[in-house]
Amino acid sequence: MNAIETMPAVWLWIHIVAIAIATYALRISFISLFSYYEMPDGIEKHLNLVPPAVLAALAVPPIFYRDGGFYLSPLNPFLIAGLAAAIVAWRTESLIGTLVTGFLIYFVVVSVPVF
Template identity: 30%
Template sequence: MDMTSGEIWLTIALVGIGTYLVRFSFIGIIGDREMPEWVLRHLRYTPVAVLPGLVAPLVLWPAATQGQPDPARLAAACAAFVVGYFSKNFIWSAAAGIGTLFLMLWVLG
C-alpha cells in the first residue's frame, strides 16, 4: 500500500486527535467528579485483565523463536508468577522474571 507523505501526516494527526479525545473524556470531562463506587471497583480489575493479554503472546508465541514455545521464556514467566503471587510486589516479580530469563538464556545457549 503506497501512501503519500500528506496521507501519512493526515493519519498521524487524526490518530493523535482521536487519542486526545479519548483521554480528555476521562480527564477533562469527568476528572473533577466523584466516581461511583461500582465504577471504582470495576476499574481495579483493569490491570489484571489487560496484563495477561499483553504477556501471554510474548511467552507462548515469542517472535524471537519464530513462534515456538521457548523453555527460557516459560521458566521466566513461571518465576515471575510465583514471586508475584507470594510477595505481592511487582518490582520483585519483574526482577525474578528478568533474572530467570537471562539466566536460562545463558544456560541454554
C-alpha cells in the same frame, strides 16, 4: 509496494496527527467528565479489574503460545521465567523484584545449553 510506500509523506503526517487528536480528545473527554461527576461505585469496582486483565492479556500469550500453538514444555524459557516471576510477585509484591527475577531467569535459561 504497500500502501505506505505509495502514500505521500504529507498524507501520512495528516493521518498521524488526526489519530493523535482523536486519541487525545477521547482521553480528555473522560477526564473532564469525571472531574465534575462522581463515578458510581459499581463501575469503579469493575474498573479496578482492568489493569490485571490487561497485564494478563499481554503476558500470557508469549508464555504459553509459540508458532501458532500451545507450547507447554519444561524447556520453554518463557514459562520458566514467567513462573519464577509469578512466585516472586506473589511472595514479595515488588514490581522491580518481579521484573529483575523474570529477566534474570530467562537469560540464565536461554544461556544454558540443553543436551
